[in-house]
Amino acid sequence: MLKVNDINVFYGSIHAIKGVSFEVNKGEIVTLIGANGAGKSTILNTVSGLLKSKTGSITFIDKTISNIVPHKIVAAGLAQVPEGRRVFLGMTVEENLEMGAFTRKANEISEDMDSVYVRFPRLKERRKQIAGTLSGGEQQMLAMGRALMSKPELLMLDEPSMGLAPILVEQIFDIIKELNAAGTTILLVEQNAQMALSIADRGYVLETGKIVTSAKASDLLNNDAVKKAYLGG
Amino acid sequence: MSLVFSQLINGLQSGSIYALIAIGYSMVYGIILLLNFAHGDIIMVGAYVAWLVVVNLSLPPALAIALAIIACTLLGVVIEKVAYSPLRKAPRLSLLITAIGISFLLENLAQLKFGAGAKNVPALITGPALDIGGQHIGFTAVLTIIVSVVAMIGLTFLIRKTKMGKAMRAVSEDMGTAQLMGINVNSTISFTFAVGSALAGIGSVLYSCAYPQAAPTMGSMLGLKAFVAAVLGGIGSIPGAMIGGFAIGIAEAIVSAIGLSVWKDGVVFAILIIVLIFKPTGIMGKKINEKV
Ligand SMILES: Nc1ncnc2c1ncn2[C@@H]1O[C@H](COP(=O)(O)OP(=O)(O)O)[C@@H](O)[C@H]1O
Ligand SMILES: [Mg+2]
Numbered sequence: 159m160l161k162v163n164d165i166n167v168f169y170g171s172i173h174a175i176k177g178v179s180f181e182v183n184k185g186e187i188v189t190l191i192g193a194n195g196a197g198k199s200t201i202l203n204t205v206s207g208l209l210k211s212k213t214g215s216i217t218f219i220d221k222t223i224s225n226i227v228p229h230k231i232v233a234a235g236l237a238q239v240p241e242g243r244r245v246f247l248g249m250t251v252e253e254n255l256e257m258g259a260f261t262r263k264a265n266e267i268s269e270d271m272d273s274v275y276v277r278f279p280r281l282k283e284r285r286k287q288i289a290g291t292l293s294g295g296e297q298q299m300l301a302m303g304r305a306l307m308s309k310p311e312l313l314m315l316d317e318p319s320m321g322l323a324p325i326l327v328e329q330i331f332d333i334i335k336e337l338n339a340a341g342t343t344i345l346l347v348e349q350n351a352q353m354a355l356s357i358a359d360r361g362y363v364l365e366t367g368k369i370v371t372s373a374k375a376s377d378l379l380n381n382d383a384v385k386k387a388y389l390g391g
Numbered sequence: 392m393s394l395v396f397s398q399l400i401n402g403l404q405s406g407s408i409y410a411l412i413a414i415g416y417s418m419v420y421g422i423i424l425l426l427n428f429a430h431g432d433i434i435m436v437g438a439y440v441a442w443l444v445v446v447n448l449s450l451p452p453a454l455a456i457a458l459a460i461i462a463c464t465l466l467g468v469v470i471e472k473v474a475y476s477p478l479r480k481a482p483r484l485s486l487l488i489t490a491i492g493i494s495f496l497l498e499n500l501a502q503l504k505f506g507a508g509a510k511n512v513p514a515l516i517t518g519p520a521l522d523i524g525g526q527h528i529g530f531t532a533v534l535t536i537i538v539s540v541v542a543m544i545g546l547t548f549l550i551r552k553t554k555m556g557k558a559m560r561a562v563s564e565d566m567g568t569a570q571l572m573g574i575n576v577n578s579t580i581s582f583t584f585a586v587g588s589a590l591a592g593i594g595s596v597l598y599s600c601a602y603p604q605a606a607p608t609m610g611s612m613l614g615l616k617a618f619v620a621a622v623l624g625g626i627g628s629i630p631g632a633m634i635g636g637f638a639i640g641i642a643e644a645i646v647s648a649i650g651l652s653v654w655k656d657g658v659v660f661a662i663l664i665i666v667l668i669f670k671p672t673g674i675m676g677k678k679i680n681e682k683v
Contacts, residue, residue, distance in 0.1 A: 206570075253560075257557065257569070308572070
């Protein structure tokens, strides 16, 4: 479904992503794990079109997306829940969800908003509330609900567990599994390798801008080098 | 009493014009962090368009009003496309200097084309004076206040309730995330300039009712005062720009009413200095949050 082929991304003279290739097949949960600063967010933002690769190509459902603008990539069915949630703090919960559905017609979205509210009942209670008043966990749910409003084929999540209490992290990961079971393909970026590998089908390990290992998630969980570097021994 | 009343009306009249212009400053600052110093000059262009249509082409004033507003709207959008959008990723200072350059360019082009002297713009809008509680109020004063308030209500509705208005708020808050929502940032910014410039166009027409002249530099002082209004209200805040505009207009009127009308401009800049020293975020401004 998503094929990233030999991308190189720079911030000015900083070479952040060095010849990365990977793919995500329909129906999978694929995780990209790596330490802080490895380049995980840079990869997602390049796939989303916010950053440009100097080389290579990115294709999504047989369509080259590496040279099109971000809003068209969203319309093609690829949504991202950005690192740090980035909900629109000055807008209400409901307005945030509407923004998620920006590429769609206004009369088509009410059903999907209802199903987001079913999945995240807390958001329903707070639909008229300004997003800036929500807790971290609620903001994460809002960020996920908002991304779902575009009806993505592929949902990319950038460190959804960041800064959340363990119980909330479990809840978020359960929801990711449910979304996948309901047909959404997932690309999950995490520093929390244990959690990510426990729900993923396959994983890629990223170190300073390069993919160093890729395997089935269950194999990575038992890989000594991975254990040592990312799973606390 | 009647002097106070008529000065109050004067204050509200010029205040509504400042407010209409200040909104444009604030909207543009809110979305691309630019103090668009060419904004005032759009008013000047509007005044010349009105003059051209009525005097040179001898067409009816209603047409002049429409064309002036359309010209201001298009000019704002074109300036953004040509001069500002190529600098989307450049430092904000480059953008600011570009805006000042555009301001000079417009003023000098006007001078080149029409000469340095002022042109008289015939009355675009006329009507009988109104009699409210024994006080005579000029028709255009009342019209100016009403039109401005209606425009502001319309704008508030646009921003609060429409899809495009919400997109403007989203882009103002976080441009990168807005793109991840599928919002076309370039067209949202164009739309913001269109709305801000259309309000300036309306301001231009209303201004020419009070001061029926077109001159190359007329936009600079007017723009500067509207800028002070935007800062007083809290730059980036649209309700703030409205409040700031009325406050500046009334402050000027009070200064005139107590016989210090030579200080009319001075008081505006005194307000600017006081705001910048004691409350740089203005009346409605939020904490200045650096955007990434
Ligand atoms: N806006 C930026 N400007 C310059 N360097 C950046 C920028 N964003 C990230 N980097 C650098 O690129 C590398 C990868 O960052 P990032 O993709 O955020 O990593 P991760 O998401 O894995 O923590 C890091 O070395 C980081 O310092
Ligand atoms: Mg990151």
